[in-house]
Amino acid sequence: DTEVTQTPKHLVMGMTNKKSLKCEQHMGHRAMYWYKQKAKKPPELMFVYSYEKLSINESVPSRFSPECPNSSLLNLHLHALQPEDSALYLCASSQDGGGLGEQYFGPGTRLTVT
Amino acid sequence: AQSVSQHNHHVILSEAASLELGCNYSYGGTVNLFWYVQYPGQHLQLLLKYFSGDPLVKGIKGFEAEFIKSKFSFNLRKPSVQWSDTAEYFCAVNEYNNNDMRFGAGTRLTVKP
Numbered sequence: 001d002t003e004v005t006q007t008p009k010h011l012v013m014g015m016t017n018k019k020s021l022k023c024e025q026h027m028g029h030r031a032m033y034w035y036k037q038k039a040k041k042p043p044e045l046m047f048v049y050s051y052e053k054l055s056i057n058e059s060v061p062s063r064f065s066p067e068c069p070n071s072s073l074l075n076l077h078l079h080a081l082q083p084e085d086s087a088l089y090l091c092a093s094s095q096d097g098g099g100l101g102e103q104y105f106g107p108g109t110r111l112t113v114t
Numbered sequence: 115a116q117s118v119s120q121h122n123h124h125v126i127l128s129e130a131a132s133l134e135l136g137c138n139y140s141y142g143g144t145v146n147l148f149w150y151v152q153y154p155g156q157h158l159q160l161l162l163k164y165f166s167g168d169p170l171v172k173g174i175k176g177f178e179a180e181f182i183k184s185k186f187s188f189n190l191r192k193p194s195v196q197w198s199d200t201a202e203y204f205c206a207v208n209e210y211n212n213n214d215m216r217f218g219a220g221t222r223l224t225v226k227p
Contacts, residue, residue: 094213
């Protein structure tokens with residue numbers, strides 16, 4: 001099983017809402033990632049969890065809050081988002097927490113903030 | 115932090131033409147190199163990767179890439195493209211032993227039947 005799953009596939013939320021994105025992998029990978037991808041742009045790294053600890057936070061606004069409950073799950077909690085936060089949010093995982101393996105990507109959650 | 119440059123924004127080819135997409139990176143240390151492909155409406159998939167060893171790496175679907183350390187380049191090639199190769203292609207780099215992967219801006223490939 002080389003699949004990374006993400007839910008929901010689509011999400012529309014208002015600027016005052018609180019919502020969460022979920023990501024799951026069962027490949028035994030020890031690193032998990034959140035990326036943001038705007039239309040016709042490359043993915044931009046947001047957060048990295050390595051061995052369930054936050055190892056990289058790319059100066060992401062506090063309205064985005066990651067959580068790694070266990071080695072298979074990764075959440076991204078959203079609160080008070082802005083319309084410019086509308087994008088495709090990608091989750092990825094890799095076997096090694098030290099950057100030595102390729103990343104496997106999920107299909108993404110397309111987020112629209114109204 | 116390293117940066118990644120992809121020289122071609124949009125490439126249009128006819129079927130059976132040869133393809134070469136350029137990728138250069140800025141980091142001077144040891145790096146891991148990747149090419150990912152994103153077909154329309156689908157998620158990112160790994161085409162090929164280079165960690166060490168033979169600088170000519172072969173990937174899926176007939177793609178290959180050559181790592182030239184002196185030129186900080188990792189160009190993607192395919193001898194004969196097909197219509198189904200129409201997609202967005204991303205070069206990506208991370209420093210050895212570092213999870214911080216950086217993507218190039220991407221090259222959109224359109225193959226005309």
